[in-house]
Amino acid sequence: MGSRERQLINAEITQRKEEGCDVSAISVRVTAALDSNASDLEMTKLYDELMSLPTDDSFNYTEPSTLEEIRSQRPEASRKLDLPYNEDALFDRIYGAWLGRVAGCALGKPVEGWNKAQIDKLLQELDALPLNDFIPFKEGVVADIWWTSTRGNIHFMDRDDDLDYTILGLLALERYGAALSPRGMTAIWLENFPFEMACTAENSAYRNFVMGKLPPVSATYRNPFREWIGAQIRADIFGYAAPGWPEKAAELAFYDASISHDKNGIYGEMFVAAMISAAFVYVSAESIIVAGLAEIPSECRLAEAIRNTLAWCKEEDDWLGVWEKINKHLGHYDSVHTINNAAIVVLGLWYGEKDFQTGIVNTVRCGWDTDCTGATVGSILGARSGASALPSKWVGVFNDRLKSAVSGHSENKISELARRTLSVSKDIAQPPRKKEKINLGVNVGGVWELTNKWGKQILDFDQGTIDFVNGARGVKAEPMELWSCEYKHPHISFSYGVDKGGWDYRIDFSGTVNGDSLIGFYNPGFVPVSAKRSVSR
Numbered sequence: 001m002g003s004r005e006r007q008l009i010n011a012e013i014t015q016r017k018e019e020g021c022d023v024s025a026i027s028v029r030v031t032a033a034l035d036s037n038a039s040d041l042e043m044t045k046l047y048d049e050l051m052s053l054p055t056d057d058s059f060n061y062t063e064p065s066t067l068e069e070i071r072s073q074r075p076e077a078s079r080k081l082d083l084p085y086n087e088d089a090l091f092d093r094i095y096g097a098w099l100g101r102v103a104g105c106a107l108g109k110p111v112e113g114w115n116k117a118q119i120d121k122l123l124q125e126l127d128a129l130p131l132n133d134f135i136p137f138k139e140g141v142v143a144d145i146w147w148t149s150t151r152g153n154i155h156f157m158d159r160d161d162d163l164d165y166t167i168l169g170l171l172a173l174e175r176y177g178a179a180l181s182p183r184g185m186t187a188i189w190l191e192n193f194p195f196e197m198a199c200t201a202e203n204s205a206y207r208n209f210v211m212g213k214l215p216p217v218s219a220t221y222r223n224p225f226r227e228w229i230g231a232q233i234r235a236d237i238f239g240y241a242a243p244g245w246p247e248k249a250a251e252l253a254f255y256d257a258s259i260s261h262d263k264n265g266i267y268g269e270m271f272v273a274a275m276i277s278a279a280f281v282y283v284s285a286e287s288i289i290v291a292g293l294a295e296i297p298s299e300c301r302l303a304e305a306i307r308n309t310l311a312w313c314k315e316e317d318d319w320l321g322v323w324e325k326i327n328k329h330l331g332h333y334d335s336v337h338t339i340n341n342a343a344i345v346v347l348g349l350w351y352g353e354k355d356f357q358t359g360i361v362n363t364v365r366c367g368w369d370t371d372c373t374g375a376t377v378g379s380i381l382g383a384r385s386g387a388s389a390l391p392s393k394w395v396g397v398f399n400d401r402l403k404s405a406v407s408g409h410s411e412n413k414i415s416e417l418a419r420r421t422l423s424v425s426k427d428i429a430q431p432p433r434k435k436e437k438i439n440l441g442v443n444v445g446g447v448w449e450l451t452n453k454w455g456k457q458i459l460d461f462d463q464g465t466i467d468f469v470n471g472a473r474g475v476k477a478e479p480m481e482l483w484s485c486e487y488k489h490p491h492i493s494f495s496y497g498v499d500k501g502g503w504d505y506r507i508d509f510s511g512t513v514n515g516d517s518l519i520g521f522y523n524p525g526f527v528p529v530s531a532k533r534s535v536s537r
Contacts, residue, residue: 003040004222005047010034011224012050018227018301018333019263020059026050047222062299065216065262067254070270070297077294079247081281087422092386093280094240094425095418099395100382101166101236101375102157102402102414104360107394108370109149109160110135110142113335116323116367123365131361133393156401157414161197162233162375167406168193169237169256170417173424175493179484180252182215182259183506184495187523189259191510192407200225200336205260214524215259223260229336231257232268233372236379239276241425243383248428249277250295267296268338271306272345272376279384285353286310288380289346302339305330309343313350319362322347326366335368344368348377356381356390387418444487444513450531452522459494459531461485466496490514 009030017023030046064070083090111119123129126136135142137150148158157163172180172188186209198206204223208214213221220226231253238252253273257266271292278291289310296303308329312322326347330340344366352359356378363377364370382390402412450457456469465479483506485494490512497504509529511520518531 003043005043006034006040008222008224009043009047009050012047014334015224015227016050016053019063020055020061021053022056023050023053026053051220060299061301061304062297063263063267063301064297065219065258065266067251067258070254070266073297073299075294075298077246077291079245079294081244081246081278083244083280089386090243090280090425091418091422092388093243093383094421095415096385096387096390097236097240097276097279097379097383098166098414098418098421099387099390099398100356100360100378100380100385102163102378102398103382103390103394104363104374104376104378105160105162105371106149106154106157106398107134107360107378108364108372108374109158110137110146111364111367112146112369112371114367114370115335116327116365119365119367119370131365132357134397135364154397155399156403157398159403159405160371161199161405162372163402164193164197164404164406165234166237167404167409167412167417169234170420170424171406172256173237173241173252173428174420175486176484176495177424177427178248178252180255181506182255183524184508185256186215186218186259187508187510190523190526192409194405197405199230200228201230201260201265209524212524216262219258219260219262219265226261227263227265227338228261228334229268229338229341229369229372231261231265232272232338232342233375235269235272236276236376237421238269238273239279239379239383240421241428242273242277243280243425244277245429246274246277246291246295249273252428264300264302264338267300267302268342270295271302271342272380275349276380276383279380283384285349288384289349302342305339305343306346309346310350313347319347319351319366322350323366336372341369341373344373345376345380348373349380352377352381356385357394360394444492447534448518448531449534450518450529452527452529454527458534466494487513492518492520 013023013027033042033046062073122141123131126138128136134151134154137147147153168188171192172185176184190209195206201223205218208218208221234256235253239249242249250270250273253269254266257269274295275288275292278288282288293303293306312325316322326343330343333340344363348359348363351362359381360374360378364374400413400415402414403410445461448459450459457466458469459466464482467479480496483495492513493510495506495508497506508523509520511518516533521528
């Protein structure tokens with residue numbers, strides 16, 4: 001297959017062109033190099049040259065990729081809203097969001113990647129128009145692996161990456177809460193998600209993690225899929241966890257998105273997370289969509305596409321007219337790109353404002369990344385209405401079961417995932433607490449001597465510090481504060497930051513305790529660590 005540069009360079013040309021670079025000259029040279037089977041070294045040089053191209057002066061968009069710069073380019077808006085209901089009602093909304101996501105995902109799953117004409121042809125052949133239930137199975141047309149997501153054959157929500165990432169996000173929030181960071185999210189992936197389950201941008205980012213290329217470099221190095229939909233489908237849990245707080249939901253989504261995406265790839269996740277958060281308070285589709293727009297740069301390509309789609313929705317009598325305009329103006333993007341699929345989400349929300357079924361059905365019938373867009377629209381509408389208001393036809397068939405590829409979560413109760421999300425949301429809603437002394441009890445507390453390839457370290461749970469012995473690896477022998485620590489016997493995790501001259505390099509530990517012994521590993525890098533309790537400092 002050749003080098004990774006050889007495999008990806010044509011996709012990178014498309015990406016750089018969409019980012020506003022003039023690729024005309026280098027495209028000719030790349031084609032010639034590929035045709036002549038140029039050396040891997042030459043392909044690497046061409047790839048690096050492609051990545052160094054400047055944005056053309058004619059490119060009329062402002063598209064930063066840091067949180068500070070993104071926030072500086074936002075429009076004015078209300079960024080935290082009052083939640084008008086009690087804990088039971090909030091749980092109903094969160095549970096509704098989970099159920100809506102599951103229903104929309106399952107509806108779109110059998111026709112993932114199909115275009116609108118292909119979907120309509122299948123539905124016509126099966127006499128399933130107007131579509132008012134899940135898509136029927138047709139042997140030889142719908143893949144056998146999607147049988148469990150077709151009409152009459154659904155007894156649980158089958159494994160899908162759209163739900164895998166929602167669970168991974170929940171695990172990250174349970175560990176880090178409002179202190180989530182890109183490095184923390186990276187650690188969650190490495191610990192809990194198989195590499196072979198990651199696609200496109202996520203696959204590239206995961207590969208970069210293992211190579212030691214950490215966020216934000218992991219998002220851009222040899223990753224021409226960095227503006228595709230992969231981050232956008234990971235947004236939902238951050239909206240669930242910050243209900244009525246679009247700014248916080250978008251911030252948490254940024255920390256997740258930036259490990260694998262940049263520019264509009266990041267904005268897509270922030271946009272969706274903010275919409276979901278707003279849906280816990282707002283009723284109208286327009287208010288929800290505008291709340292999402294308020295958290296992304298106003299002069300980016302995604303914002304322009306969303307504003308245009310909103311205008312088309314107001315002009316057209318039905319969703320088909322809007323779909324035609326989306327297809328005409330945004331159909332040049334890949335079928336799994338963020339921008340065109342986000343426009344479909346807006347269409348689905350607009351025409352589904354008064355009816356959950358209409359929302360997810362119209363969305364899926366538009367084609368492209370149907371399981372993703374269906375899941376997003378279902379999630380937003382579910383958060384807005386709550387579980388108790390969702391039609392049993394669409395959510396009862398799953399029997400409260402969800403399968404996933406996430407470690408330790410192959411079988412899940414959807415209601416329990418919602419309960420855990422509610423717990424996380426309560427923690428995030430609290431103001432930052434003053435750092436307290438870490439007290440893990442006699443079973444774990446005290447002072448431990450850690451051994452790893454970086455050298456020996458002293459971990460003092462009583463003081464909440466860790467330091468390198470005798471300046472190992474050039475680090476000053478000054479105690480560093482633990483940022484977080486969690487112990488649920490026998491599992492233990494903690495994190496701290498190593499000062500790299502103005503910024504902290506985050507280290508995360510995960511492991512288990514057995515009496516006076518502790519074993520585990522550091523991330524990034526899967527560095528093995530062993531430890532013994534020390535009787536003295």
